[in-house]
Amino acid sequence: MGLNEQLAQPGSSYGDSFQIATVDSVINWGRSYSLWPYPFATACCGIEYMSTSCADYDIARFGAERPSFSPRQADMILVLGTITYKMAPVLREIYDQLAEPKFVISYGACASSGGMFHAYSVLQGIDRILPVDLYVPGCPPRPEALLDAVIKLQEKVKTQGLEARRQEVMDKIREMNERNKPLVVR
Numbered sequence: 001m002g003l004n005e006q007l008a009q010p011g012s013s014y015g016d017s018f019q020i021a022t023v024d025s026v027i028n029w030g031r032s033y034s035l036w037p038y039p040f041a042t043a044c045c046g047i048e049y050m051s052t053s054c055a056d057y058d059i060a061r062f063g064a065e066r067p068s069f070s071p072r073q074a075d076m077i078l079v080l081g082t083i084t085y086k087m088a089p090v091l092r093e094i095y096d097q098l099a100e101p102k103f104v105i106s107y108g109a110c111a112s113s114g115g116m117f118h119a120y121s122v123l124q125g126i127d128r129i130l131p132v133d134l135y136v137p138g139c140p141p142r143p144e145a146l147l148d149a150v151i152k153l154q155e156k157v158k159t160q161g162l163e164a165r166r167q168e169v170m171d172k173i174r175e176m177n178e179r180n181k182p183l184v185v186r
């Protein structure tokens, strides 16, 4: 393993005596184990999240057990349930208030695509208003699926630099704006 790879992995040892790492990799490792969620629960998927937070599933193993109901003290927003057009501006405002870098998990069919509610009042997927990082499929998804999403997000936080993160969000917002352009039929 080359020096760069060694430096990117906090905890790599040289013999028994010392370990080396870059400051970035240590900070990213720390961030990956303190992903405080803002649960935006609007429907039954919220109950699954509550179950995930209970002792059986022990989400504390991943440092994500502390829900924050202030967006300014949260690292990721969990969207759990149906989002109507009436709620959409509120969700977007809360996302805007989260401190950077921030992440979005879309949990369940309703949040990801509107689910069974193909109705005039329901947003057909939160990726129309938010740059989603991970989609969790299911109606409802199992608590294990949420833990799997948290683990995948941890990997992303550990390996993605802040500049790459900023670029990814900008690209997603650009795509979102393109998709939301009104359809003009001539």
Ligand code: SF4
Residues within 6 Å of the ligand: 043, 044, 045, 046, 080, 081, 082, 108, 109, 110, 111, 115, 138, 139, 140, 141
């Ligand atoms: S995906 Fe299913 S379980 Fe989740 S909010 Fe929608 S209807 Fe409820």
